[in-house]
Amino acid sequence: MACIIVGGGVAGFQAAAACRAAWPDRAVTLIDAEKEAGYYRTLLPQFIAGGIAEEDLFFPPRGVDPLLTVLRGVRVRSLDCKERRLVLENGETLSYERLILAHGGDPYLPGILATAACGGIFPVRDLTTARKTKEWLADHRNVLVFGGSLVAVKTAAHLRHAGFEVSLVVRRGHVLLRALSPEAAKVVENHLRDLGIRLHVNAPLEDLRIKEGVISGLKAGGEWLPCDTLLVAAGTSPDTSFLEGSGLLTDGELVVNPALQTSDPRIFAAGDVAVIAAGGEKISPNTWPQAVSQGKRAAENLYRSTPLPLTDLTRINAMELHGLAMVTLGPPVDGAEVISYERPEAKVRRELFLIGGKPVGGALIGDISAAGTLHALIHSGRVIGSGEAALLRPQATGVIPFPEPAGRREALILSSKR
Amino acid sequence: MKVIGIRKDRCTGCKTCELYCAAERCSESKTLLGAVQEAPAPQPRVHVEGGPNDAFPLQCRHCLQAPCIDACLTGALCRDEASGMVLIREDLCIGCWTCTAFCPYGVITPSPERKIALKCDRCLYMENPVCVDVCPTGALEVVDLEEIEKLLHEKRLATAKAAAGVPEGSLLLLDQGRSVKS
Ligand SMILES: Cc1cc2nc3c(=O)[nH]c(=O)nc-3n(C[C@H](O)[C@H](O)[C@H](O)COP(=O)(O)OP(=O)(O)OC[C@H]3O[C@@H](n4cnc5c(N)ncnc54)[C@H](O)[C@@H]3O)c2cc1C
Ligand code: SF4
Ligand code: SF4
Numbered sequence: 001m002a003c004i005i006v007g008g009g010v011a012g013f014q015a016a017a018a019c020r021a022a023w024p025d026r027a028v029t030l031i032d033a034e035k036e037a038g039y040y041r042t043l044l045p046q047f048i049a050g051g052i053a054e055e056d057l058f059f060p061p062r063g064v065d066p067l068l069t070v071l072r073g074v075r076v077r078s079l080d081c082k083e084r085r086l087v088l089e090n091g092e093t094l095s096y097e098r099l100i101l102a103h104g105g106d107p108y109l110p111g112i113l114a115t116a117a118c119g120g121i122f123p124v125r126d127l128t129t130a131r132k133t134k135e136w137l138a139d140h141r142n143v144l145v146f147g148g149s150l151v152a153v154k155t156a157a158h159l160r161h162a163g164f165e166v167s168l169v170v171r172r173g174h175v176l177l178r179a180l181s182p183e184a185a186k187v188v189e190n191h192l193r194d195l196g197i198r199l200h201v202n203a204p205l206e207d208l209r210i211k212e213g214v215i216s217g218l219k220a221g222g223e224w225l226p227c228d229t230l231l232v233a234a235g236t237s238p239d240t241s242f243l244e245g246s247g248l249l250t251d252g253e254l255v256v257n258p259a260l261q262t263s264d265p266r267i268f269a270a271g272d273v274a275v276i277a278a279g280g281e282k283i284s285p286n287t288w289p290q291a292v293s294q295g296k297r298a299a300e301n302l303y304r305s306t307p308l309p310l311t312d313l314t315r316i317n318a319m320e321l322h323g324l325a326m327v328t329l330g331p332p333v334d335g336a337e338v339i340s341y342e343r344p345e346a347k348v349r350r351e352l353f354l355i356g357g358k359p360v361g362g363a364l365i366g367d368i369s370a371a372g373t374l375h376a377l378i379h380s381g382r383v384i385g386s387g388e389a390a391l392l393r394p395q396a397t398g399v400i401p402f403p404e405p406a407g408r409r410e411a412l413i414l415s416s417k418r
Numbered sequence: 419m420k421v422i423g424i425r426k427d428r429c430t431g432c433k434t435c436e437l438y439c440a441a442e443r444c445s446e447s448k449t450l451l452g453a454v455q456e457a458p459a460p461q462p463r464v465h466v467e468g469g470p471n472d473a474f475p476l477q478c479r480h481c482l483q484a485p486c487i488d489a490c491l492t493g494a495l496c497r498d499e500a501s502g503m504v505l506i507r508e509d510l511c512i513g514c515w516t517c518t519a520f521c522p523y524g525v526i527t528p529s530p531e532r533k534i535a536l537k538c539d540r541c542l543y544m545e546n547p548v549c550v551d552v553c554p555t556g557a558l559e560v561v562d563l564e565e566i567e568k569l570l571h572e573k574r575l576a577t578a579k580a581a582a583g584v585p586e587g588s589l590l591l592l593d594q595g596r597s598v599k600s
Contacts, residue, residue: 312485317516320512371519372519372524
């Protein structure tokens with residue numbers, strides 16, 4: 001009886017490694033429902049598009065550790081907090097002393113997609129499905145990506161780059177609705193169009209057309225869009241079904257404190273499954289860097305008498321969309337002051353949201369210089385001065401006198417940091 | 419662990435370190451003259467920050483708890499166990515720029531043309547870091563963190579000693595070991 005970790009995503013694997021390092025006497029068992037746990041989920045869009053080989057998806061192998069057991073292809077079916085016991089799908093029970101729940105999220109499938117009985121519809125979330133998707137795409141070229149999330153945008157960009165016909169359908173508002181202001185989203189949307197992606201924003205899903213058992217079209221925003229493949233990346237929702245009746249859920253969510261502890265002090269949560277209640281807000285960043293930090297912190301806290309809070313709870317993220325770099329620093333906030341710098345012709349928009357003079361979020365599109373510094377500034381919670389606000393404005397002073405190849409500035413970096 | 423230390427008072431902001439770093443570590447020709455004519459333009463891994471009167475060269479600090487390693491989407495950022503250094507494995511880097519948003523010092527530079535992130539590796543496989551060799555004022559030097567730790571420890575002891583002897587209500591001038599009556 002020792003530590004059990006449910007979920008072999010990055011949060012789970014980080015937790016396992018951190019647990020073995022922090023508590024070397026404790027045995028750790030990691031359980032994952034997938035046959036091949038331990039891969040870079042973030043690379044699945046590139047894998048599907050043929051840009052990355054399957055063998056490059058896996059985490060580097062760890063040395064042999066007799067106190068670490070990894071059970072793959074096993075799903076946890078229920079949790080009994082009183083008896084400190086997990087029941088697995090195969091009927092086996094496992095007792096724990098400490099438990100980390102890191103079982104991530106399941107792809108969200110809107111009603112008609114979840115029940116559609118036809119070929120050619122794939123969520124973008126796990127390797128098993130990604131493999132099938134890739135196989136399918138070998139003789140299907142007309143892809144419709146459904147969703148406005150980071151995963152949807154990345155998937156659309158990589159497939160387009162690989163030569164597929166790609167449409168991106170965004171149900172509400174604009175792309176990256178939860179991360180970007182409408183102005184910043186516009187720059188990204190224009191870039192996606194320039195890549196040759198057919199973009200349909202604010203287009204709620206209405207109907208499906210199936211031909212000979214295969215998806216042949218989707219009606220969204222009143223328009224029929226033909227396709228032979230539908231990839232769904234409309235966000236994730238954690239599968240908390242096996243926690244029902246455990247007493248750990250609040251309104252169906254696994255809410256934890258900033259130290260990642262659930263209402264049962266022996267049980268922690270990390271990664272996409274965790275909803276962190278901090279400063280009167282409920283935050284689930286659903287990002288890779290957060291899953292890593294949370295996995296580590298949860299493990300370090302397991303046997304601490306006073307668990308320590310996560311030090312950098314942020315929604316900050318980055319991506320590169322074949323020629324457009326972007327960093328999201330935090331979502332727009334109602335009533336916040338916005339300071340921005342824009343060069344639309346170069347696809348650049350840099351903006352910060354301030355409340356009471358303190359930066360709380362923003363986005364850097366097309367020019368991501370000073371991203372780390374701005375992140376640190378937001379993290380510090382300080383009121384910013386004019387010098388720091390100037391970070392938003394790329395500065396031309398003191399640049400090394402290397403000649404600029406034409407078009408380079410459009411791609412990135414404009415500041416003196418070069 | 420050995421890192422590049424900076425003597426802030428000696429830096430004049432001349433950017434010689436930037437120039438030579440870019441030429442030596444990022445150009446094909448390895449000469450300044452050749453480097454300025456290359457495309458994509460060579461990029462340095464050290465950046466001179468601050469204004470004209472407070473310039474200082476900044477490069478990777480090889481943080482003990484490096485947020486960039488946690489942020490990396492592919493495992494390209496990793497710690498070299500032997501040297502303790504934080505390195506980017508260029509073969510694994512996909513140029514997603516996540517790390518650049520997580521380094522609080524802003525010292526990871528995206529290289530869009532090369533599709534990789536660049537940062538200082540203290541010229542690990544060379545005898546001496548280029549920037550250290552070329553700095554005309556000796557503002558950069560390779561220092562041993564353990565040595566610095568020792569110095570810091572001595573300083574802390576001295577401060578604690580001084581603080582113990584300060585009468586209540588006085589102000590202690592740190593670093594100088596004396597106090598003034600407020
Ligand atoms: C295609 C894609 C691209 C992405 N790109 C980016 C990006 O560029 N940048 C970024 O920051 N984030 C990105 N993300 C998000 C990021 O990958 C996730 O936030 C992160 O992987 C979450 O890790 P996790 O360990 O919490 O959960 P997961 O990685 O989802 O792992 C959970 C694991 O738990 C297992 N599991 C679930 N239920 C059970 C059960 N009952 N019993 C046993 N095991 C169970 C699952 O099989 C799964 O392996 C992307 C996500 C996807 C899908
Ligand atoms: S790149 Fe930045 S975060 Fe990473 S080790 Fe260097 S200074 Fe620290
Ligand atoms: S840019 Fe390269 S090193 Fe940085 S996070 Fe992405 S893959 Fe890792």
